[in-house]
């Protein structure tokens with residue numbers, strides 16, 4: 001064999017080998033295309049394979065529940081495909097009871113002192129300190145101590161069940177179940193004979209959880225079959241309007257807002273009530289910035305908002321949103337707001353994160369208005385009407 005023949009033979013062998021490899025590869029490819037994806041992965045060692053056809057991106061649009069999607073409540077901002085159904089009020093009150101009063105820490109501390117029997121002055125001082133630490137306030141603490149001293153002496157008891165009963169009765173008196181805690185959301189009839197929505201103005205310092213509370217309150221009202229419109233009059237903080245829009249979208253509630261950052265909050269508040277009237281909603285809730293720059297400035301801002309809102313419909317509620325964890329500092333802010341805004345109720349937020357449940361008692365006493373709602377967590381429905389007896393029972397749980 002000469003060199004040329006050897007060369008031809010080698011080339012021939014190489015060609016046969018290449019044909020063989022090609023056939024095996026083709027066979028492997030056709031096998032993987034017929035296999036389920038997990039089998040293909042085994043075969044390819046996890047190497048990504050391009051499916052023959054693109055995966056179907058079709059998502060069945062879920063039915064919008066008719067009972068929570070009033071026709072007129074198509075949100076101005078993009079509507080989500082599915083509306084949430086907020087939790088009914090009764091069920092949330094039961095669910096959240098355990099979060100009130102931080103698992104009864106205060107109650108346990110009080111009961112352990114009172115059950116010692118034949119209490120010394122040092123015991124009474126310890127009791128006083130415990131109450132003050134829990135933000136019950138000096139006046140209410142003194143009053144409670146006097147009542148307990150008398151009752152325990154008169155009944156001559158240290159029996160834990162009896163002591164608990166005495167403490168329960170006295171605490172309930174302090175929280176005052178006689179205060180009217182209903183939210184006035186009755187629509188009214190204007191001078192022109194037309195129905196107008198009940199309007200609620202939310203006030204409080206930034207960071208108290210005001211915007212979150214507006215969203216949560218809207219959900220609570222939707223759960224009660226009310227139609228709601230929100231007004232983003234916190235034009236100072238641009239994100240507040242977006243935050244409100246997100247809350248609203250989830251439950252089919254529209255938000256009136258200004259396109260311009262720093263716009264006049266009173267003009268947004270006015271528009272909100274006007275739109276609410278035109279749309280015939282039951283309740284309008286207006287969020288405000290509540291910058292506590294100084295008392296006069298705050299008075300000007302809130303005074304103007306109130307005046308323009310009342311041109312279209314009387315304000316039914318002015319709710320002060322207060323962070324329960326801020327102690328005495330929060331109380332001072334509350335007093336300023338109460339003075340300038342004429343509040344009708346208090347919403348205590350973040351009551352889940354504090355053992356200082358005594359603020360319920362002190363803030364009501366200081367401002368003379370009831371705690372109407374409490375925020376008990378970050379969840380959208382972690383918000384409920386305040387129930388004095390349930391609160392005291394949680395304290396003593």
Ligand SMILES: Nc1nc2c(ncn2[C@@H]2O[C@H](COP(=O)(O)OP(=O)(O)OP(=O)(O)O)[C@@H](O)[C@H]2O)c(=O)[nH]1
Nearest residue numbers: 205206207208209210211212349350375376377378
């Ligand atoms: N644990 C708990 N967190 C809450 C509660 N209410 C509000 N928050 C949280 O507090 C934070 C502040 O709430 P926002 O509503 O955003 O308050 P902000 O925007 O700082 O200020 P304003 O809306 O102006 O009051 C958020 O992370 C909320 O989730 C509550 O009741 N419990």
